[in-house]
Amino acid sequence: MIxxxxxxxxxxxxxxxxxxxxxxxxxxxIMITLAFAQMIYYFAISFPAYGGEDGLPIYLRNxxxxxxxxxxxxxxxxxxALLLVAIxxxxxxxxxxxxxxxxxxxxNEARLATSGVEPFPVKLTAFVISAMITGLAGALYxxxxxxxxxxxxSWQLSGEIMVIVILGGVGRLFGPLAGxxxxxxxxTQIGGMTPHWKLYIxxxxxxxxxxxxxxxxxxxxxxxxxx
Amino acid sequence: MADPVxxxxxxxxxxxxxxxxxxxxxxxxxxxxxxLIGPNGAGKSTLIGQVAGMIAPDxxxxxxxGADVTGLSVAARARRGLGRTFQVSSLTMDLSALGNxxxxxxxxxxxxxxxxxxxxxxxxLRQTAMAALARVGLEARADVSVGQLSHGERRQVEVxxxxxxxxxxxxxxxxxxxxxxxxxxxxxxxxxxxxxxxxILLVEHDMDAVFRLANRISVLVxxxxxxxxxxxxxxxxxxxxxxxxxxxx
Numbered sequence: 001m002i003x004x005x006x007x008x009x010x011x012x013x014x015x016x017x018x019x020x021x022x023x024x025x026x027x028x029x030i031m032i033t034l035a036f037a038q039m040i041y042y043f044a045i046s047f048p049a050y051g052g053e054d055g056l057p058i059y060l061r062n063x064x065x066x067x068x069x070x071x072x073x074x075x076x077x078x079x080x081a082l083l084l085v086a087i088x089x090x091x092x093x094x095x096x097x098x099x100x101x102x103x104x105x106x107x108n109e110a111r112l113a114t115s116g117v118e119p120f121p122v123k124l125t126a127f128v129i130s131a132m133i134t135g136l137a138g139a140l141y142x143x144x145x146x147x148x149x150x151x152x153x154s155w156q157l158s159g160e161i162m163v164i165v166i167l168g169g170v171g172r173l174f175g176p177l178a179g180x181x182x183x184x185x186x187x188t189q190i191g192g193m194t195p196h197w198k199l200y201i202x203x204x205x206x207x208x209x210x211x212x213x214x215x216x217x218x219x220x221x222x223x224x225x226x227x
Numbered sequence: 228m229a230d231p232v233x234x235x236x237x238x239x240x241x242x243x244x245x246x247x248x249x250x251x252x253x254x255x256x257x258x259x260x261x262x263l264i265g266p267n268g269a270g271k272s273t274l275i276g277q278v279a280g281m282i283a284p285d286x287x288x289x290x291x292x293g294a295d296v297t298g299l300s301v302a303a304r305a306r307r308g309l310g311r312t313f314q315v316s317s318l319t320m321d322l323s324a325l326g327n328x329x330x331x332x333x334x335x336x337x338x339x340x341x342x343x344x345x346x347x348x349x350x351x352l353r354q355t356a357m358a359a360l361a362r363v364g365l366e367a368r369a370d371v372s373v374g375q376l377s378h379g380e381r382r383q384v385e386v387x388x389x390x391x392x393x394x395x396x397x398x399x400x401x402x403x404x405x406x407x408x409x410x411x412x413x414x415x416x417x418x419x420x421x422x423x424x425x426x427i428l429l430v431e432h433d434m435d436a437v438f439r440l441a442n443r444i445s446v447l448v449x450x451x452x453x454x455x456x457x458x459x460x461x462x463x464x465x466x467x468x469x470x471x472x473x474x475x476x
Contacts, residue, residue: 097333097341099347104330107319114313116305116334116392125340137301 084162169215238287306393
């Protein structure tokens with residue numbers, strides 16, 4: 001089973017990268033994580049044993065007991081079930097003590113420290129958990145495409161994920177999900193009409209950033225109410 | 228005399244050529260309110276930062292209950308019993324009053340690293356936070372979002388946040404800021420009652436409140452303690468009158 005290994009390796013990598021990057025904030029944090037991503041990207045394309053620039057083809061999907069994963073529909077349901085599990089775990093975590101600390105780390109770090117909670121370990125833990133979930137997503141995505149392409153390591157994909165999160169709503173449990181539905185929906189619909197679909201996604205993104213800071217979820221559900 | 232809860236010893240901090248605090252020493256005794264006053268730019272904010280741990284002093288020491296905390300982080304000092312409020316309210320408007328007060332209760336009543344059990348059903352956590360809200364008289368408003376509370380109530384929630392730490396001392400940065408006469412009176416009464424439980428280092432501009440509450444006053448001017456002592460000592464100190472209080476004090 002490669003999936004748990006992907007989760008574990010992603011978590012370990014995040015522990016290392018986070019331990020360094022999380023000492024910075026804001027734009028610097030974005031830049032240093034981008035630098036790490038670019039480092040790994042160029043390492044991957046210059047490493048011919050694993051396909052170099054062509055990426056690594058995967059001839060066989062991971063097998064599960066009782067479920068034939070080579071059937072695309074079955075594989076979709078496996079991925080969908082894992083999505084539900086990830087959302088369930090995240091929801092649980094958000095409502096727990098750690099969620100309260102993490103929310104305050106996002107909103108006001110000084111206030112969290114004044115409350116007797118060190119912000120750094122809280123943020124690092126969140127960084128690692130996030131990497132473990134996205135690591136699993138990456139493993140599923142590679143299996144789905146039957147290859148681990150180098151484009152998966154490019155900064156454009158990171159940018160796309162940022163766009164998805166902003167479209168859906170930052171800091172909201174269902175924000176990324178809503179954003180992904182909107183993004184893929186727009187990509188399919190507008191992409192069918194014109195090859196310049198990214199221009200239109202850009203316009204939508206601009207509209208969200210300027211007029212609907214809460215993203216799609218913020219517009220649908222109104223202002224966040226917690227606690 | 229009882230041992231001081233807080234000791235600030237010869238604390239200094241310079242920014243370039245500017246000495247924001249210059250060998251400042253003061254202490255806080257159990258049961259008292261010690262007011263720190265001074266004109267704008269006197270170094271009050273720098274001193275608060277040095278006590279709270281946000282600004283590392285160039286020289287000097289800060290002791291809480293006799294233990295040197297000069298090298299400790301903001302969070303570590305908070306866990307040692309330093310409860311502070313901010314001059315500009317830094318509450319989270321979207322959260323309820325209780326939601327805000329729950330955060331300082333995290334470290335005191337357990338650990339913030341709980342990943343499974345919902346906060347809603349965390350009895351220890353809720354009781355700690357509710358007790359703090361009750362102390363400032365806001366338990367009935369616990370579930371109201373801070374954005375919908377009055378300014379006076381928000382300042383009380385700030386105090387409740389500091390109290391949820393079960394502090395050994397309070398460091399209050401202008402708790403009367405922006406309050407009307409009614410709000411100031413309510414806050415003055417609250418602080419007067421609190422002083423019996425936990426000593427307060429009070430930084431405040433409202434002189435009426437300071438003279439009603441403080442047992443001792445220290446005057447900070449140009450980064451140095453100009454005068455320190457009882458209300459009458461400070462009120463009649465000629466240097467203080469000249470530097471700060473003006474003739475009408």
